[in-house]
Amino acid sequence: MARLCEGRVAIVTGAGRGIGREHALSLARQGAKVVVNDLGGAVDGTGGELTPAQSVVDEIIAMGGEAVVNGDNVADFDGAGRMIAQAIDTFGDLHAVINNAGILRDRMLVNMTEEEWDAVINVHLKGTFAPAKHACGYWRDRSKAGEAVSGRIINTSSVSGIYGNPGQTNYGAAKAGIAAFTVISALEMARYGVTVNAVAPVALTRMTEGLSPAPETPEEADLRSPRWIAPIATWLASEESGGVTGRVFEASGEFLAVAEGWVRGPSVSPIEDPEALGPVVETLLSTARKNSGMDGVAGGPPQPQEGN
Structure with missing residues (x-):
């Protein structure tokens, strides 16, 4: 029996650790060829080296899959273009992009600096736009040439953006923007055979470990594991998900839910x-x-x- 993503080519940004790593490994287990993008920086985006991304690639190859490292900055427009081109040049096509890369610069509004605002908005919001722009351009051109397209964009929003969390005006604004970007780009790209969805994860990772009390038991730790986020992202990256677009899914070790958007009251x-x-x-x-x-x-x- 064919695996869910057999023969598909996927890019995962921020895939060296945490949720992105789980996405990349899950896609590979389901038969996808994966471009593992990560700068390997600190939680605040500073520094960087390719060891985390290479480690994920090594894991995928060890399980019999195919993967390559990409070290481009997703918030750099040309760098995002190179990443998309690498996937196509290496594996011959592109079917899915999971925009997962992100950083934190948490601060209460009155204490937040302009640099802290700009850095978070740049990585999250522009780092979603740039890869999606290049990937969607590729798929649109193929569609206009008469080819069948099964493109998938999976963005990463957050409960901090769709519900709101004090101390994260920059992060929450970026994540709310990503949710809106998802809904609107889904409307624009449907005619070309492309779906656009988002996942708002609830998980304990390097980025979130200081935001809530540490788990007290192994069972609680497992419920907050990033592994629970990967199944919905992997399914959304598959051809099977073609009828679903413009949606934000909340995912955790306790539930999978649809985050319903603004409605007129x-x-x-x-x-x-x-x-x-x-x-x-x-x-x-x-x-x-x-x-x-x-x-x-x-x-x-x-x-x-x-x-x-």
């Missing part, structure tokens, strides 16, 4: 007088669904607090 006819809006807004909010907390369950909006 209670409404009234437009009101011209701003002085009349107080009681109207109060009524609207009294019947509106509350914003979700980080657990994805509707809660209450944060209340203003005095002090610094």
Whole structure:
């Protein structure tokens, strides 16, 4: 019986460790040829070397698969283009790109520097746009030439972006932007045989280990393992997923869920007088669904607090 991704060619960015590594290994187990991209830097994006990516490639080859290392910076437009070209030149085609690379520069808004904002937005948001732009251009050209296309973009959003987490305005804004990018690019690329989806993972990795209490038992640690994120990403990279596009999936060791997007809530006819809006807004909010907390369950909006 053929494996789920037999003969497909996939790129995984940020694949040297954590969730990206699990994506790459899962794809290889399902028969994909994998380009393992990683700069090998610190959590904040500084430094770097190719050893982590090479280690993943070595694991894939040891299991009988095919893989190569790529060390391009996904936030560099030309570098992203080279990465796409490497996949096509090495393996003869490209079927899936999993945009997973990311960094953290967590800080409360009033303490955040411009550099901390720019660095996170650049890696996450531009680092999603650039590979997707080059890959989608390749698939569009093939489609216009009359070839059958089965292209897949799988982006990485976050519960910090779709629900909101204090101390991560830069990261959350980037991840919310990725969710919107996913929905819109899915609409644009459907005519060319390309699907675009996203995964919002909940897992304990090098990037997230300081954001919540450490697991107290092996069972709890397993529930927070990044291995639980790879199955949905691998399925989305397969030909079988062709009917699914423009969706954000939340994945963890406890559940797999669809993250439902913004919807219009209670409404009234437009009101011209701003002085009349107080009681109207109060009524609207009294019947509106509350914003979700980080657990994805509707809660209450944060209340203003005095002090610094």
